[in-house]
Amino acid sequence: MGKILVEGVGEVQEYVDICDYAVGLSRIVGGPILPSERPGHALIEQWNPVGLVGIITAFNFPVAVYGWNNALALVCGDVCLWKGAPTTSLTSVAVTKIIAQVLEDNKLPGAICSLTCGGADIGNAIAKDERVGLVSFTGSTNVGKQVALKVQERFGRKLLELGGNNAIIVFEDADLNLVTPSVLFAAVGTAGQRCTTARRLFLHESIHDDIVQKLSKAYEQVRIGDPWESDTLCGPLHTKQAVEMFLSAIEQAKCEGGTVVCGGKVIDRPGNFVEPTIMTGLAHDSPIVHKETFAPILYILKFKTEEEAFAWNNEVKQGLSSSIFTKDLGRIFRWLGPKGSDCGIVNVNIPTSGAEIGGAFGGEKHTGGGRESGSDSWKHYMRRSTW
Template structure:
């Protein structure tokens, strides 16, 4: 028990967890990466209480000094980049190149937000009255609960935690159980960067305990903001819970992301983008490609090229040079197999379906497929707008293909699923690109690039079933972790009542210009302009 990774509340490990689970390597499920102490709801409530107690003192630290702490985080992440990335690869099976990119995303986020400590700007606003000044200020929201998924176990949490801390908030973080070892390493780097005890707490808990702990914390007034990355189904529950407490959460949910390929597209480039966005991270991104919507005139050529590229792609051991490795965890393997059940008789399936193994081998597989949760990449041609495979997120290595004749039809197909996270169009026609961006409901649009990929200074988030319109990253996330406060300062020495004491500037509204339609008419001598 003493070797288990335990929750951290107010800088101290919390003993006596409710139970202990093993986090295993999905590329080699016999390998235990670490033992995790799973806490009950009372630990979440205690962490929320610690965050509440620490918040006022942390908010009193000048923002540039909080920015210096974020700079320290970035430096420690840089110094530990290789080790942290290797742990990401080992615990969730993400290829090493992607894992290194994920840690770089934390560093980029820190680089951006360390400067925001000097740029938490308000405004000086002119008043309608004399001897009076108006101001606006950003104030921290208070204590923040962050609940994140494990497919991006360190990058996505940093999108919440870094700006939340920079803005003067305190944090309770509940990472995914299946990525808890790397989450603990992430938390330790913050703890060694000068973040005071109680400012950043971490709770390892399962879903039911987390929800109960969050509900109790909200009822006790200990949590002021919730950030959640995960499924649309759970996001709805969290949205309902927060709504009962008159709070608006920051929700980053699932996606069924379309890629439109026009008749004038560079097909070689489009295939490269579809391969990466469809099968990178084994299709386990919220921004993964869901459906290719390809113009009917280039459908056959695209499918031929795409299927050839998928067949040649290296998959297997994520520590090697591969496009993708295993599924994250047994529960995701079970969910993906359910998605495979949506393949219908009218579909044309390209490639093997199901788990890679001795009975269903894959040419060029890197490593031992029997050791881990490896699944064949699947292309399903001929999907229809009412298919479950077209409408629902699959979260695994499967891509659907359908056709269109006119661009408006492609846009309608792209919006059909009700998700609105990411989208992509491949075209050499600027008019088509702008028409697509205007018509698509997604919060993010790529032109001649994949549906996946984010930069630390660009807003990230979706609409519809993909989120509630909140945005992460860049200056836009500041609105999630600050509240606007207005201040009016009257130094006139008397009570001035807005809208009541305001001086009205009079005008002669009966004045009319003389009729000059006839050039022979002399100017009106009464007209000052004459």
């Protein structure tokens, strides 16, 4: 899909890690024994498999996202039917062949983890089929909404991992040496094609100009090119349509008062290469700032107060990941509390991108409300009976 080699290796490692996690989890899945109000009785919570899990994944993580679902589904006693992205079907085939070989080596049918390739018609069939106990969908909010309605229509179970419009907030007391590399990694990594990509950067007015200058210099040094080369930091966008969306977003931002600080152009070479872009001058509630564009465009805004910055973070429809940079302990706990970030992933002094498998991954509002990977995410893949 175009990501640089080190990210591709990291994604495969994530699948390995979630398998380790799931093996440990398989020995501790259980429900509590509760006190019964009736003498001589026991009250027990039992968790059973949902049966068949339909897993629909996106192009940007063609290995790891399936791995999160697949490893947990298997230890919960489920079987899997995977529909990977049509544009990364060879990756889906390769992964499925590896899994099938492992299953068959252990005298189990390879079809426990089956694969189907295709487009929206296949996804539609999975969403509508009553035999599918859980539909796990990763993709855009627009398509996720359609999937959710079709699954709900048959009273099925759904797990949605949808869009993000993630903000990093930098306060005047932040360790500024952390800020530039963190923002660069979060905004430019995977060429801006992560659901956890930093798309909005809020800078306190006292440090705004300094950070913009430092970031601009860092952006100029980003090596863009062949993702197989070890010194490449930013590969291509996935499709020509993505390049068109990149250009369209920049034009819309200019119309809404934005200024290109650096980048903003398509690179004249074979492939879908674009320049990572910084824009300033936009209002926090500009329509383009509230829109998730799957490309390396960062909108930088200036704020005065903590209340203002927290409100701007929360005012978009998506609620996936969020970050602040500060040394103020009181502010950190306000950020983590009920009046702070409304996102599913709330970071302090680290960027928006990345996740740890031990914690539940997912977000609120138009991000879908689903949770994958760690914590008690396994409950999605099972049904509860109270005995």
